[in-house]
Amino acid sequence: MTKLTQAITILLLMHCIGSVQANEPLVVVVNKANPVAELSRSELIDLFMGKYVAFPNDDMAIPVELNGNHKIKVEFYQELVGMPLSRVNAYWSRLRFTGRKRAAVFKANEIDLIAFIIANKQAIGYVPQSLITEDLKVVYILNE
Amino acid sequence: MNKSGLVIRLAVVIVFTAVIVGLITTQLFYRFTFISEQNLGKQSIKQLYNTVSPTASIASYLNEKELAEEVVNGLISNDIVTSAAIQTDTLLVESKNYKKSISTLEFDLFSPFQKEKKVGVLFVKINDNYLADKADKISTTNAFVVAVEALIITVISILVTYYVITRPILNIGKALHSIIPGTSQRINKPASHQKSEIGQLTEDVNDLLAKAEQQMLREKVLRSEVQVLESRFRMLFENATSGIVLVDSQGDILLYNESFERFIEKLNLPLKKNYGNYLQDLFIMKKDLHEHIRIAFANNESAAVELELISYQDEKIWVQVVVTLLMTDDFQENYQITLHDISKRKQQISLLDQKANYDGLTNLLNRQAAEQKLNQLTHARIPFALIMMDLNDFKPINDIYGHDAGDELLIHVSSQLLKSLRAADLLSRWGGDEFVIILPNASRKEVINVCAKLSSKLSKPYHLSQHEKSVSVTASMGVSFYPDNQVELLELIRSADKAMYQVKKEKSVNSNKYLAFTSDVANLNNDSKW
Numbered sequence: 050m051t052k053l054t055q056a057i058t059i060l061l062l063m064h065c066i067g068s069v070q071a072n073e074p075l076v077v078v079v080n081k082a083n084p085v086a087e088l089s090r091s092e093l094i095d096l097f098m099g100k101y102v103a104f105p106n107d108d109m110a111i112p113v114e115l116n117g118n119h120k121i122k123v124e125f126y127q128e129l130v131g132m133p134l135s136r137v138n139a140y141w142s143r144l145r146f147t148g149r150k151r152a153a154v155f156k157a158n159e160i161d162l163i164a165f166i167i168a169n170k171q172a173i174g175y176v177p178q179s180l181i182t183e184d185l186k187v188v189y190i191l192n193e
Numbered sequence: 194m195n196k197s198g199l200v201i202r203l204a205v206v207i208v209f210t211a212v213i214v215g216l217i218t219t220q221l222f223y224r225f226t227f228i229s230e231q232n233l234g235k236q237s238i239k240q241l242y243n244t245v246s247p248t249a250s251i252a253s254y255l256n257e258k259e260l261a262e263e264v265v266n267g268l269i270s271n272d273i274v275t276s277a278a279i280q281t282d283t284l285l286v287e288s289k290n291y292k293k294s295i296s297t298l299e300f301d302l303f304s305p306f307q308k309e310k311k312v313g314v315l316f317v318k319i320n321d322n323y324l325a326d327k328a329d330k331i332s333t334t335n336a337f338v339v340a341v342e343a344l345i346i347t348v349i350s351i352l353v354t355y356y357v358i359t360r361p362i363l364n365i366g367k368a369l370h371s372i373i374p375g376t377s378q379r380i381n382k383p384a385s386h387q388k389s390e391i392g393q394l395t396e397d398v399n400d401l402l403a404k405a406e407q408q409m410l411r412e413k414v415l416r417s418e419v420q421v422l423e424s425r426f427r428m429l430f431e432n433a434t435s436g437i438v439l440v441d442s443q444g445d446i447l448l449y450n451e452s453f454e455r456f457i458e459k460l461n462l463p464l465k466k467n468y469g470n471y472l473q474d475l476f477i478m479k480k481d482l483h484e485h486i487r488i489a490f491a492n493n494e495s496a497a498v499e500l501e502l503i504s505y506q507d508e509k510i511w512v513q514v515v516v517t518l519l520m521t522d523d524f525q526e527n528y529q530i531t532l533h534d535i536s537k538r539k540q541q542i543s544l545l546d547q548k549a550n551y552d553g554l555t556n557l558l559n560r561q562a563a564e565q566k567l568n569q570l571t572h573a574r575i576p577f578a579l580i581m582m583d584l585n586d587f588k589p590i591n592d593i594y595g596h597d598a599g600d601e602l603l604i605h606v607s608s609q610l611l612k613s614l615r616a617a618d619l620l621s622r623w624g625g626d627e628f629v630i631i632l633p634n635a636s637r638k639e640v641i642n643v644c645a646k647l648s649s650k651l652s653k654p655y656h657l658s659q660h661e662k663s664v665s666v667t668a669s670m671g672v673s674f675y676p677d678n679q680v681e682l683l684e685l686i687r688s689a690d691k692a693m694y695q696v697k698k699e700k701s702v703n704s705n706k707y708l709a710f711t712s713d714v715a716n717l718n719n720d721s722k723w
Contacts, residue, residue, distance in 0.1 A: 094306050100255050130306035140305065143251065147259045 074178045075125055077189040078163075080170045084108070088188045094130060096173065099144065102152045104173075112153040113162050113174035121159060125175045128191040199362075203354050204347060211343030218339060223332040230324045230331075235298065237273050238317050242300045246315075253281045253302040253313030261286035268317060275320040281313035294318065361391050365398070374402065375409035436512075436532035441525065444470045456512075456532055461505050471516055472530055476500040486516050499535060511539040552622040554600055555607035563621030563629050564682075570633065570675070571682055577675050578635040580644065581689035584626035584651075585667045585700065594664075598657050602664065605655050613646040628668075629686075637674075637710070644670050644708045669696040673711035688714075 077093060079085060085104045088096075095101045097112050104110045115122040123134045130137070141151065156162040159176050166172040167184045181187060242249075245264050252260035261279040268277040269288045278287035279302070293316065302313040361383040368380045379399045386392040430437060436453030440446050444467050457464050460475070468474040476482055478500055489496035495517040502510040513533040521527055550562035558566065570577055584606065591599035603626070610620055610628065619631040630647075632640060647668065654665040671692025679685035688711040696709040 091307065091310070094304075098254075098306060132306070140251065143248070144255070144257070144260075147257055149255070149257065 075121065075128060075175050075191045076178050076181060076187045077173065077175050077191070078166060078181065078185040078187055079173045080166055081184050081186050082170050083173075083186060085188055086186075090129070090189070093189050097129065097153075098140070099149065099151055109171050110152075110173055111169060111171045113165050113172050114153045114155050115159065115162060116155050116157050119158075121175065121177065125191065199359050200351055200355050204351050207347045207350050208343070211340075211347060215336065215339045215343055219332055219336040222335050223328055226331045226335075227325065227328040230328045231319070231321075234273050234319045234324050237271075238298055238319060241268060241271060241274070242315060242317065246300070246302065247305065249279055249315050250302050250305045250312065252286075253279060253284075254304050254306075256281050256284040258284060258286060264315075272323050273320050275318045275322075277318065278316040279313055280316065284313070287316075291316070291318070296321070357385070358391070361386055365391070365395060369398065372402065374405045377406065378402070434534075438472060438530045438532075439519075440472065440528050440530060442527070444468065444472070447527065453532065456502070456510075456534075459504075459510065460502055462503075471528060472514075475502055476514070477503055482514065482516075489516070490518060499539075509536065509539070510534065511536045555604055555622050557607050557611075557628075558619065558621035560621065560623050560629075563619065563623065563631070566619055566621075566631065567682055567686075570631070571680075574676070575633055576677070577631050577633040578637075578640045579673050579675065579685060579689050580630040580632070580640070581623070581671045581686070581693045582628040582630060582647075582668045583693055583697070585669060585697070587626040587666055590664055590666070594657060594660050594662070598660060601657060601659075602655060602666065606651060606666065609650040609653075610647060613643065613650055618643075640672055641708070644672070648707045668707060669693050669700065670708045671696060671711065671714075672708065678711045 077088065083104075084106060085108075088105075092101075092105060096104075096110055102110060118134060126132055126134050126137045144151075154165060154172070156165055156174075159180060162174050163176060163180060163182065163185065166174050167182070173188070175191070176185075178190070245267060248260060249264045251257065252264055261284060265277045265279060265286050265288050268274050276288045276291040278285065278291045278293075280286075281302075297316050297318045300315040300317070301311050302315055304310040304312045364383065365380055372378045372380070379402055380395050382392050382395045386395070430450050433450055433452055436456045437448075437450045438446055438453050439448040446466055446468075454464065456475075462475075471482060471486060473479045473482055482496075482498055482500060485498040486496040495515055497513060497515045499511060499513050502512055504510050511534075513535050515529075515531045515533075517529045519527045519529050550558060550565075552559045567579070587599070587602070590602060603622075606628075607620070607622070610630070614620055614630070615632075617633055619633075621629050621631075623629045630643075632643060635643070647670070651666055651668050654663040656663045671689045671694070673679055673685050673689040673692065675682075675685055679688055692709040692711045692714045695714045696706055699706045699709075
């Protein structure tokens with residue numbers, strides 16, 4: 050049963066994603082228990098581009114990323130810093146030689162990503178608006 | 194080569210100008226080059242900034258020290274950058290020798306993700322020494338090029354000047370040296386200067402030569418004319434019959450002709466350089482000469498005077514001397530003295546004088562001359578006795594023996610009478626057988642004595658040579674005294690005549706009577722004794 054519902058959910062999600070790509074806004078979410086209520090665009094960039102590894106309240110932050118060239122990831126960076134993903138990757142490649150390590154956690158899909166956020170109080174990630182659950186708290190909405 | 198020659202002068206001017214212009218242009222060029230190099234440097238640094246700005250932005254954004262150091266090191270590895278630094282809110286990365294100054298360029302660094310968000314500043318300092326070195330190098334090259342250019346221009350200018358100007362001029366000069374002015378020689382125009390200024394110069398020189406030739410020809414003709422004239426003048430002067438002498442104001446003889454020489458020879462004088470002023474030593478009457486000259490010169494005339502020359506011979510030489518004052522070109526007074534020989538004329542005149550005043554037969558003064566003498570004496574108021582004498586018995590001798598015998602007798606009587614008279618006394622033939630004797634300053638007694646003497650001389654018989662016959666004559670004499678008897682000359686003569694006739698009258702009575710005085714005759718008449 051669980052498996053079935055999961056499968057259905059995935060199917061639905063898959064279905065949904067097709068429509069999300071067109072115009073569904075992306076939102077940045079944190080664990081429901083995280084005290085941060087809202088983040089500015091700058092704070093968001095600083096967190097995702099590795100400048101800061103903590104929320105403004107100095108709680109440690111774990112950005113959650115999607116693997117590879119996930120469509121949502123591409124859209125997210127396009128929206129956030131106005132860059133194609135390749136340039137963002139280049140940015141990180143350059144930083145790698147300086148010894149700076151990225152604090153991000155990588156997930157294969159949005160389901161895993163959401164699950165990780167629900168499980169981690171410090172986690173922060175981006176999901177399509179339609180996938181928001183009650184366990185998640187929206188701190189920023191992109192391309193409104 | 195000539196030190197002040199055209200080529201040397203030109204070379205000096207060109208080299209000097211080249212050096213000055215070269216120095217100025219090099220300096221200017223250096224300035225411009227430096228400024229443009231500075232601008233280029235700034236541009237290069239901007240490009241460098243463009244190259245490093247993404248990395249620098251990232252470094253600033255993340256305050257990533259290592260990355261910032263990488264950027265700074267990368268920048269200072271460029272020659273054009275002396276030092277560099279990156280500054281953010283929390284980070285300062287700078288190269289070793291970094292020191293902020295005015296010349297430091299500043300570039301703002303923005304967040305790689307938010308272009309409007311400034312995250313740091315990049316400081317870059319330009320390497321001025323490097324720029325100066327570069328400018329120096331360029332300038333040196335430029336200076337070298339300018340120097341080479343100047344050298345080439347100088348050499349070409351010198352060559353052109355030498356071959357186009359100096360050498361043709363030198364050739365013309367050489368040609369001029371070998372030309373004899375006044376001949377038909379001319380200078381050849383240089384082939385390459387047919388229409389240039391040098392060609393013009395050659396033409397002008399040739400024109401001048403032609404003029405010189407003409408003038409010389411003219412002068413030659415003139416000179417020959419002058420020579421002819423001179424020889425004629427010389428001939429005229431040398432062959433003049435008059436002595437011509439040119440003397441200066443000191444009397445030194447400057448010029449004389451042959452006639453003058455002959456005069457001197459004739460005078461048996463040595464030919465001297467100076468005969469005193471106006472040749473005065475040659476004349477007997479120096480005073481006359483000077484007096485005439487003084488008067489004539491005062492009237493701006495030539496002095497003409499007849500003078501006798503000093504002569505050690507019997508022959509008298511008379512000359513007409515004409516002295517003319519000549520002013521030389523340098524205002525010296527010279528005198529032209531001409532001596533015309535008038536001895537012959539003088540002689541003729543004295544001969545005429547003789548004829549006019551003397552009786553041709555007896556050589557005694559004639560009546561006219563005697564009257565003149567009497568006039569002179571009365572004029573001078575000199576007292577004298579006048580004896581009027583008439584021969585008795587002369588007419589019969591003349592009639593019997595003829596006129597020649599009469600003449601002979603008259604000559605004899607004259608000489609006898611002369612013998613009895615003093616030198617100061619005067620004897621004249623008054624006419625026919627009448628004589629007048631004048632005794633200046635004679636007393637009555639003296640007159641009586643003289644008359645007695647005369648009478649006795651005449652009474653001696655005279656032998657007529659052609660007739661072998663001795664004849665003797667007697668004379669009747671009437672005497673009157675001037676001024677005692679008469680002041681008026683005619684009256685004086687008449688009264689003497691009267692006295693003489695009185696004697697003739699008495700002779701028939703008293704044959705010894707021969708003398709009567711006017712005063713006695715007058716007394717007789719007054720006393721009516723006769």
